[in-house]
Amino acid sequence: MSIVRDYMMRSMNSVSSDDLIEDVIRYMYKSELSVLPVVDNQNKFIGTIYSNNVLKNIIPEQFGFIESHRIFYEVNQAVENLNDIRDDMVENYMSKNTDAVNENDDMNKIADIMLHNKESLLFVVNDEGYLRGYISRADLLHFLLDEAKKN
Amino acid sequence: MITTVTLNPSIDREYFVDSNEIMKNQFIYSDEDLKVYPGGKGLLTAINLKKLAYPNVQNIGFVGGKQGLFFEKMVQEYKVITNYIYTDSEIRNNVKIIGKNPFSYTQYNDYTHKVEKNDVADLIKRYKRGIVESKIVVIAGSIPEGVGFDIYKILIDIAHNMDKKVYLQASGEALKLALSAEPEFVTPYFKHHKSILDKEMKSKKYYIKAGREIQDRGVEYVMIPFHCDRLLFDADGRVYKLTPDDYCIINWLGASDAYNAAFLDYVYQNGFDFLEANRHGGAAALWIAENREVVLNNGDDFKHCLRRLHIEELEV
Numbered sequence: 001m002s003i004v005r006d007y008m009m010r011s012m013n014s015v016s017s018d019d020l021i022e023d024v025i026r027y028m029y030k031s032e033l034s035v036l037p038v039v040d041n042q043n044k045f046i047g048t049i050y051s052n053n054v055l056k057n058i059i060p061e062q063f064g065f066i067e068s069h070r071i072f073y074e075v076n077q078a079v080e081n082l083n084d085i086r087d088d089m090v091e092n093y094m095s096k097n098t099d100a101v102n103e104n105d106d107m108n109k110i111a112d113i114m115l116h117n118k119e120s121l122l123f124v125v126n127d128e129g130y131l132r133g134y135i136s137r138a139d140l141l142h143f144l145l146d147e148a149k150k151n
Numbered sequence: 152m153i154t155t156v157t158l159n160p161s162i163d164r165e166y167f168v169d170s171n172e173i174m175k176n177q178f179i180y181s182d183e184d185l186k187v188y189p190g191g192k193g194l195l196t197a198i199n200l201k202k203l204a205y206p207n208v209q210n211i212g213f214v215g216g217k218q219g220l221f222f223e224k225m226v227q228e229y230k231v232i233t234n235y236i237y238t239d240s241e242i243r244n245n246v247k248i249i250g251k252n253p254f255s256y257t258q259y260n261d262y263t264h265k266v267e268k269n270d271v272a273d274l275i276k277r278y279k280r281g282i283v284e285s286k287i288v289v290i291a292g293s294i295p296e297g298v299g300f301d302i303y304k305i306l307i308d309i310a311h312n313m314d315k316k317v318y319l320q321a322s323g324e325a326l327k328l329a330l331s332a333e334p335e336f337v338t339p340y341f342k343h344h345k346s347i348l349d350k351e352m353k354s355k356k357y358y359i360k361a362g363r364e365i366q367d368r369g370v371e372y373v374m375i376p377f378h379c380d381r382l383l384f385d386a387d388g389r390v391y392k393l394t395p396d397d398y399c400i401i402n403w404l405g406a407s408d409a410y411n412a413a414f415l416d417y418v419y420q421n422g423f424d425f426l427e428a429n430r431h432g433g434a435a436a437l438w439i440a441e442n443r444e445v446v447l448n449n450g451d452d453f454k455h456c457l458r459r460l461h462i463e464e465l466e467v
Contacts, residue, residue, distance in 0.1 A: 009227060012209065012234035012281060023273075030237035032220065043280040130284060133232065 002107040007143050008124050010133040014039045015049060017091035024049055024090060037123045037131055038094045044129045047094040054093060058082045100125045103132050107143045114140050152284035153200055153415070156306060157212040159264060159295045160191030161243040162222050171250030171257060188445065189225040190245060192292035192320055195405055195446060198229045199412030203450045209234050211281050213266050213274065213295060216241035234281050236274045240265040266297035279309055289411060291320035293342065300324040307332035320411065333369035340376065340407065358382055359390060359467055372425055376407070383429050390467045391426065393433050396459045398441060405445035409435040413453065426462050433460045
């Protein structure tokens with residue numbers, strides 16, 4: 001049986017709830033990730049911050065089509081809005097659901113979770129809830145390819 | 152969880168050529184003649200600990216730019232937990248060119264990695280929560296530009312406030328300032344000059360004086376490399392010399408990191424015995440020195456070297 005530990009990325013790249021939105025943007029850009037885990041001061045997983053958590057607070061019509069003549073207006077508005085929230089803390093924007101997977105979970109379970117929701121990656125914790133890393137859809141595909149080769 | 156700290160890691164590239172001549176184009180067609188691997192004291196200790204089958208070993212430090220992400224991917228291959236602060240400046244690249252016939256060795260050490268103030272603040276914050284699960288923290292290696300020489304002192308103080316023990320492998324000014332935080336274990340290393348605490352090491356008596364001085368500053372145990380031996384300064388004031396017999400060194404790279412890992416492994420597996428832990432450390436270093444490997448393969452290979460390591464007490 002393959003478990004999450006066999007395929008996960010062991011990364012502690014994370015933010016805390018009192019980090020600023022500006023810091024989050026910096027971390028996301030440098031680590032090339034659009035989602036980061038939020039941990040407490042004991043390194044326990046308490047939630048998730050997505051780039052969309054920030055974007056939907058700064059782009060007025062983020063999920064709709066923007067007419068071309070409104071683009072400049074929208075961009076300027078977004079910049080202004082970002083200036084308003086860049087010093088806000090992560091805790092005001094994070095998703096507080098703590099749905100993480102355990103490092104010892106069966107990979108088949110991960111396939112089930114990922115195929116039934118929109119998450120591009122899931123954060124991984126140990127039995128005590130300490131952050132251990134993440135597992136992505138690419139890791140899932142890697143696992144499935146290994147299984148296919150076995151058959 | 153075992154935590155290792157590497158503030159100045161590097162991508163190490165080794166090029167093997169027939170003969171290393173200046174003003175000559177070299178062509179490398181075989182991947183056996185080109186090795187690329189993640190380097191840095193602390194990190195190599197972490198990789199060795201993984202080879203010794205420890206499930207959770209993390210490496211904390213700075214990595215920079217797009218090459219930093221590549222470096223992290225290489226570290227992940229060893230299943231070490233990465234806990235890195237990403238800097239704007241690119242990570243270091245050390246280049247080694249090894250000529251086969253005649254044998255030559257040329258190394259270009261890159262010290263261009265720069266770290267900003269906010270990166271240091273981020274690292275300290277991440278370190279505080281990152282070491283929660285660890286009983287011991289290994290801090291090793293050099294410091295990148297932009298980081299104060301007191302950084303090791305700061306990190307040791309934080310570890311002590313959280314009841315963690317610290318194993319420090321450092322040199323120069325960073326070592327000097329770190330001693331005031333009284334790390335439990337110290338092993339100095341030599342970088343550009345053979346000096347410890349600003350004093351040149353001319354003979355054995357200088358090494359012994361330096362070890363004593365480090366202990367006088369509050370460190371319990373000190374291990375100082377002395378040519379191919381190690382001088383061991385026990386907490387009770389006794390001084391020993393660890394010596395390998397009948398050795399044939401073909402590689403220095405990674406020996407001290409294997410030493411650190413095997414030392415800690417002995418303590419974890421058998422409880423604390425300063426001399427025996429050092430003997431195991433010495434055996435691991437000897438195995439690396441006699442093989443073309445940078446890290447240990449497993450926890451067994453180096454054990455046959457144990458019988459060739461002797462410890463004698465010195466009259467001082």
